[in-house]
Amino acid sequence: MASGDGEGEGSVSGDIDDLESLISTTDVERLKRAWRQEKAAPEIFQFEAALIQRIKEQIQLMEETVEDFAESGIDPLTVSLYQMDLDRTQFLLRSYLRIRLQKIEKYMFHILNTDELFNRLSREEKSFAERCSNDLKMHLDENILSKLPDNYQSLLKQSIISEETDMVPKPQLDTFVVCKTKYYLGHIQLEDINNGNTDDRVNQRPLEEPFEMEPNVLYFVRYKPIKKLVEGGKIDLY
Amino acid sequence: MAGQSDPHLSLFSAEEVEFMAEDEMVEIVPNMRMDPLNLLCGDYGPFFPQMVTQVPVWLAIALKKRGKCTIRPPEWMSVESLTRILESERESQDSFQVLPFHYVEISRLLIDHARDDIPDIYMVRSLVEDIRDVRFHKIETSLESFEDARSSAVRIKNLSAMEVNIVRPFVGRALQAFYKHGSPDLVPNPDKVPNRWQPAADPVQKRPLRKR
Amino acid sequence: MYGRKASRLVKELTNVEKGQLTLFNSDLFDQVIAECSQHYVELQSLIRKMQEKGLDVQTSKNEDHYGALIHHLALVRNKRCLMAYLYNRAETLRNLIWKVGLVLPQEVQEKLSHSEEEYFKRHSASLKSYMSRLDLDLVVDMVPPKDPYIQVRVVDNIGEGIVLSDDKTANFAPYSMHFLKRTDAEPFISRGLMEELTG
Structure with missing residues (x-):
């Protein structure tokens, strides 16, 4: 059993x-x-x-x-x-x-628009996500979008001159999480080398910052750099 | 102190932390023969009178309430052990003593439901509370010293489940704020960094494992 | 002052505690929508002026351009505020289901616009559909389970021969202690005839 x-x-x-x-x-x-x-x-x-x-x-x-x-x-x-x-x-x-x-x-709109995430859902969850977002779309459309001037009616963009979908709530991947690994993990890249930031600050950071995790010790780490390791089952979250 | 502004999705409620603690194993002394229990979470028993067995805390308490056993408090829950731990906690400003991850919940559960199985129960309870207080105070003061730590990762040696849960939103926010605003001085000054909040490993030198 | 009404609208979201709603402010809402149309009219007329002056709309930066830009930005800001207002209220409604179930309490119903009521019904249905496909009710069992049995002490005279849910009979003499199913004990506890013993 x-x-x-x-x-x-x-x-x-x-x-x-x-x-x-x-x-x-x-x-x-x-x-x-x-x-x-x-x-x-x-x-x-x-x-x-x-x-x-x-x-x-x-x-x-x-x-x-x-x-x-x-x-x-x-x-x-x-x-x-x-x-x-x-x-x-x-x-x-x-x-x-x-x-x-x-x-x-x-995060319904974000999930529906991101294949990687959408594919993580079960069949029933996919249906739910679609229904859910249609319900909300309809609601926003009826009350706001259809009443706005042309060029401003997009759900996901502020207006047609927006370069990206700037109205979609997305999960904060920069959140810090508490985690632990069972086996030693070395050479975890912590900082994004190319995170699109043109801050001076970023240039000051060393390019390679291998971070290591000792087994069975808790760490607070940004989620983004360890995302793949968590998804692969190598790191546990608490 | 438990942060409310965190997305509620990712915080564990106190009940949920206790729920997880209830799966930790504890020793019982059955007082009667009982058939094995083939549960979804594991197989336990058969149980024989006076033969010590390990079961999850929730099951131990349920069996005790049903008059089938007594519970053996874990070694660390003795007056001697807790007194030692409290002294060490008080002495070391920078590090936390080793305690089971769920020490707070387990001690509370056993004190609440296995009163007569715990020698010197009032002393035990008082010691656990003191230990909690000392550790909380250490956490509070260490949160203030985050400007010295590098922003990307912080290691927390020997923090328990409940302490993690309470500290989580604060540490997260402090690190996040630091990460966003940055600091020109990114190389940690080893003199200023308290041992317990050891920053991410310096790739140049292999940091020796911290002594306990 | 452009954007003031939209600000007031969004501010209403913060006038109550998280998880609660104010009465849907349809007057203010409609006014902000109307402002959007006005901004658009102004914007268009400024663009037309530029075209009449023979200027390249894409690149010329005269006072008409900046005027149009301000109207565009005000419009977009109004849109964001409107969306935030509706979206946040919708989110509050969805989260409420996880607290109170699929039927909204009266005091919440009263605060909704007709459209929000419809939205809630549709979303509820989506959720119900998911749950029935899995054959699992997900709006129950929200907190970790406890022992269904509790220790009680009889406080007052209840009597003898009481039949319990497992068909056993119990004699509840005053001050006697028993180990009962919580569901059996509850009616007595709520009438003050029994008290639960902890520890």
Whole structure:
């Protein structure tokens, strides 16, 4: 019932080519980790389709087991222990899905306009994102955009002379996050070499600033430079 | 002190921090035989009278409430251990003692629900509170010294879950503000940087691992 | 003074605590929209003046150009304020669902424009559709679960032979202590007949 299974599909919990594969991890552990990552990161992660599917199945099986126990006269106090375990897992599942929905609601236009992000959504989340943004578009259109002069009716741009979509809320990738790694990580590039900043300040920074992370020590770091490592499962967020 | 201005998405509530703490393992001494519990989160038992077993805190407390066991408080939760830790916390201005990541929640949960299993419980509670206070004070003073640290990353040795959660918005903001406004003096002055907020590694010299 | 009305509109968002709404100010809202049209009319007439003077609209920087620029900037600022006003209120509504569920309390309903009510209905439906596809209610279970059983002490005389949800019978003698399902105890607790024991 508590069996763990490798994923192998490039998702956060699918990194099994190391020691972790020797230590059996329960799916609940994996769900907890996915939940924590999702909570702590500014951007939305790849949807853990296989993990969520397995969790749902395990929950269903357990619900049936609890019913059987209750009917077969097993001490209700013991049955309640199984119920508590079930409640905890269900909370994690709901919370995981909820956080993702909240992120979609918050950054809907940005996600829909960024393939990389849109492709991280589940099928149902994609539908939700589209419906959600249509609802909002319609609302903004009816009340404002359709009443504005020509050339000013764009949803995403202030006017047709805007060079980029300057009205879309985007997640702050420069947010600082708390993180930890299990294994030593060296040569993490912290500063953007070419972040488009023409500040003098940037020229003063050394080009190469390899930063290293010791295992099992907490760090506060800007999310952007470690984004790929987090997505690849090498860094955990707290 | 818990920052409210952070996007609510990324902050853990106190209940959520406690929820995570409840998965930490603790020792119990069953007082009766019990069948194994094959839960979604793991398999535990079978349980035999007087045979010490490890289970998650939430399960330990539930079993205790149901009269099936007593709980063995972890080693660090003894008066001797906590007294030592408190002294060390007081002595070192710059570093934090090693404590379990969830020491605040675990001690609170056990004090609330396993009262009779904890020797000198009032002393224990008072020591934990003192330790919390000393550590908070250290965090507060260190937040003020951020102008000395390099902006890109800060390492936090031995901070616990709840302390991280409370400090998170402040450190984030301080670093962010610093990152945006920058400073011409980017090479940290080793004399001014307190040990605990060790800046990102200087690529030129290998920094030795900090002594505890 | 250009932009003043738009400022007032946006400022209304801050007049209440985060997560709350003021009454939709349709008067002010419409006035800002109307201002946009006025700015556009002015802008166009200035451009026309430049064309009549034979100037290249793209490159000439005379007083007409700057006049038009000011109208353009004022228009765009009004647009941003209008969008911010509506967008933020919509965001507050969406976030409210995660606190109070899919039905809005009366005191919030009263503050919405008709259009906002419609928007809320549509968004609710989108959310419901997602949840039903997954067969999961996501608007419940918002805080981590606790032990369904609690320790209680009987405060007042409740009596004997009370049947509980697990079909057991209990005798609730005064000052006796019991380990009950919270749901069984709650009706007694709320009537002051029992109290929950913590620790």
